[in-house]
Amino acid sequence: MISLEEISMQLGTADAWIESRGAYWLAATELNVRDVARVMSAVHARFITITAYQQPDEDGFRLEYHWDLDGRLLGFAFSVSGNSIDSIYDICEGVDWIEREVHEGFGVDFLGREYEPLLMREGDTLGVNLREVSK
Amino acid sequence: MSYKIPMGPYHPALEEPYKLDLICEGETVSDAKLHIGFNFRGIEHLAETRNYIQVIALMERVCGICSNIHTLTLCQAMEKLTGQTPPPRALYIRTIMAELERLHSHVLWAGIAAKLMGFKTMFMTCFELREKVMDILQAISGNRVNYSMNKIGGVNRDIDDPLAVLKMVEALEAEMGRTVIPIFTTSSTARSRCAGIGVLTHEKAVSCGVVGPTARASGVAQDLRRAAPYAAYAEMEFSTPVEQAGDVRARLLVRALEIMESCHILRQALSKLPPGELDAGDVKLVFATGTATSRVEAPRGEVMYSVSWKENSRTPRRVHVRTPTFANMPAIRWMVLGARLADTPLIQASIDPCYSCTDR
Numbered sequence: 117m118i119s120l121e122e123i124s125m126q127l128g129t130a131d132a133w134i135e136s137r138g139a140y141w142l143a144a145t146e147l148n149v150r151d152v153a154r155v156m157s158a159v160h161a162r163f164i165t166i167t168a169y170q171q172p173d174e175d176g177f178r179l180e181y182h183w184d185l186d187g188r189l190l191g192f193a194f195s196v197s198g199n200s201i202d203s204i205y206d207i208c209e210g211v212d213w214i215e216r217e218v219h220e221g222f223g224v225d226f227l228g229r230e231y232e233p234l235l236m237r238e239g240d241t242l243g244v245n246l247r248e249v250s251k
Numbered sequence: 252m253s254y255k256i257p258m259g260p261y262h263p264a265l266e267e268p269y270k271l272d273l274i275c276e277g278e279t280v281s282d283a284k285l286h287i288g289f290n291f292r293g294i295e296h297l298a299e300t301r302n303y304i305q306v307i308a309l310m311e312r313v314c315g316i317c318s319n320i321h322t323l324t325l326c327q328a329m330e331k332l333t334g335q336t337p338p339p340r341a342l343y344i345r346t347i348m349a350e351l352e353r354l355h356s357h358v359l360w361a362g363i364a365a366k367l368m369g370f371k372t373m374f375m376t377c378f379e380l381r382e383k384v385m386d387i388l389q390a391i392s393g394n395r396v397n398y399s400m401n402k403i404g405g406v407n408r409d410i411d412d413p414l415a416v417l418k419m420v421e422a423l424e425a426e427m428g429r430t431v432i433p434i435f436t437t438s439s440t441a442r443s444r445c446a447g448i449g450v451l452t453h454e455k456a457v458s459c460g461v462v463g464p465t466a467r468a469s470g471v472a473q474d475l476r477r478a479a480p481y482a483a484y485a486e487m488e489f490s491t492p493v494e495q496a497g498d499v500r501a502r503l504l505v506r507a508l509e510i511m512e513s514c515h516i517l518r519q520a521l522s523k524l525p526p527g528e529l530d531a532g533d534v535k536l537v538f539a540t541g542t543a544t545s546r547v548e549a550p551r552g553e554v555m556y557s558v559s560w561k562e563n564s565r566t567p568r569r570v571h572v573r574t575p576t577f578a579n580m581p582a583i584r585w586m587v588l589g590a591r592l593a594d595t596p597l598i599q600a601s602i603d604p605c606y607s608c609t610d611r
Contacts, residue, residue: 137331137543162473163460165573167542167557180557182544187478189544210460213581214573235288235610246296 117186118159126155139182139191149181152192153204153211161185163210168218168246171195177224200225221246253281256592260289266363267606273587273595280587280595285580290610298570303329303403303536306567311397313572314608316359319352320549322401325570327481328558331543333536335404340527344406345482347416347520348391348398349547350513354423355384356550357506357513360603361431364503367597368444376430380423387419405530413521420521424514435507445500449586449598452497459582462575463552464509465602468494468501475548486523487516499601506603538564551575551603574608 120133120140127147133140156163161183169178177196182189194201203226204211215226216234223243233240253276260268268289274282294313298306310325311318323345330337337345362377385395391410392398400406410416435441451461456469466473474491476484492508494501542559552575559569579602586598 137541138328138546139544160457162457164553164555164578165557165571167569167571169559169569180542182555182557184473184553187475189479189546191544208460209458210578210581213577232284233286233288235291237288 120188120190123155123159123185123190126158127151139189141191141193143193147192147194148202149179149192149194150202150204150207152181153207156183156185156190157207159185161190163208164189166211166214166218168222168224170222170246177222179218179224196224199223200227202227203229205229252276258595260286267604269604269606269609271583271595271599273592275592278592280590280592283584283587285583287580287606287609290607292611294611295570295572298567300566302565303538303567306570307401307403308397308399310570310572311399313574313611314605315396316356316605317352317549317551317554317608318397319348319400320547320554321572322399323349323482324545324547324554324556325558326401326403327547328543328545328556329403329538331545332538332541332558332560333403334539335531335534335536337405337531338528339483339525340409341405341529342483343520343524344408344410344529345401346484346487347410347517347524348388348400348406349482350516350520351384351388351391353513353550354510354517355381355388356603357510358384358431360506360550360600361435361503361510364597364600367600368440370440373431373434380426380431383419383423383426387416390419391416402530403536404534405528407529409529410521410524413524417518417521420514420517424511427510427514432507432511435503441503442500444594444597445503445601446496446498448499448594449590449601450496450498451582451586453495455582455585456497459578459585461552461579461582461602463549463579464502464505465552465579465582467492468505469497470495473553475546475553479546481545481547483520484516487519489516499597502601549575551605551608552579572608572611574605574611576602576605576609580604580609 164182167180179194181192218224220236256273259270270286272284273280301309307322310321313321358377358381362374365373389395451469453470456471472493489512492505494504538560540562544557546555555573557571561568587595
């Protein structure tokens with residue numbers, strides 16, 4: 117079973133994993149989502165989901181990516197200051213639907229991929245299902 | 252010449268609405284596109300407007316089959332935020348309810364699969380057996396669909412007479428072993444309709460990240476009850492059936508064997524049910540600010556909840572649900588490639604899809 121320290125090494129970070137309420141988190145702020153996806157794919161981790169949080173005061177989004185590695189839940193959080201982040205669909209096939217759902221629900225753009233409607237129909241307005249439009 | 256056959260969103264072969272556009276060359280499917288969203292109810296958004304008691308009742312309605320699993324996963328996440336630990340008896344009752352729900356779900360699926368195979372007698376037999384599981388669930392909880400068993404820090408109801416439940420489980424297991432399992436595993440009808448149909452290779456199962464019986468039928472031996480035990484599963488002995496073929500028959504075999512394993516777990520849990528309280532008592536719940544995650548092995552595979560709480564709030568900031576069908580459904584596109592058009596309803600049904608869960 118691969119250790120979390122080995123994963124940190126592959127990601128090129130010395131930051132420690134923090135176990136918090138059900139998941140192991142690597143809080144390295146300099147991580148790139150595509151590098152994380154490549155390492156997760158290399159260690160045969162199973163992609164689970166992305167959870168999107170809208171930041172207060174229209175200050176972008178926080179996206180939490182989760183993978184399963186031999187029963188351990190690994191979490192990586194990324195701050196999106198605007199409305200876009202790189203897609204990892206070409207690295208991790210399992211991310212397809214959740215990237216489309218976050219795109220439709222929050223209006224977040226995953227760069228480098230094309231979308232087809234998932235929960236919405238052609239021509240529907242993006243970001244109305246889960247995004248707060250006013251406070 | 253290729254042509255497109257739209258199936259759904261409302262179609263006799265579909266239990267719930269969704270749409271599949273099948274691109275065919277003659278009778279052979281060459282590509283497929285899936286469209287969901289016909290059951291979208293905005294439950295995740297609604298959850299942000301409900302307090303910590305109301306949100307349990309709301310999330311129980313994500314799914315009509317595995318309603319208990321949703322409250323279990325949600326309560327486990329909220330227990331991490333409030334620092335509550337359920338007493339041992341509550342953990343055992345949660346395990347019993349989860350396995351009864353797995354039985355009910357798998358037998359229901361077996362009936363639907365039998366119907367799609369053209370095996371109507373088997374459909375009736377399975378639904379008669381399902382009624383017996385529903386009777387047990389009703390005897391325990393008073394309800395047949397939304398059981399309202401879970402709460403933060405424990406369960407709402409006790410199992411007063413475990414021996415009576417045990418008797419019903421044993422009768423069910425005997426009937427399963429006498430009729431359903433042998434017919435599904437040995438009959439030529441089941442074999443001819445299922446073997447070599449709708450294959451999902453091991454490689455594709457891994458790359459799509461499929462879960463539950465769909466993954467285990469393609470040789471991916473994952474089961475959260477063993478890999479990341481919750482409730483009382485760490486104290487149970489059971490095996491995880493895995494098949495390698497990846498076809499409809501393998502998915503059928505995995506579920507059939509899981510029915511027997513569920514009965515095995517139920518017998519252990521009911522006979523070892525510890526005495527004691529059902530919850531942590533009357534305590535003031537204080538939610539920590541931040542996110543908690545919880546995962547459970549539902550009948551269709553892994554369910555994951557991410558629950559985030561605002562400071563000094565009675566309502567969650569965010570509740571995100573990743574349901575098993577959401578992970579499994581994209582794989583249907585690969586299962587139907589090269590299949591005969593007539594086999595596509597059974598192939599879709601073989602992942603035991605739940606569109607209400609998927610759309611939320």
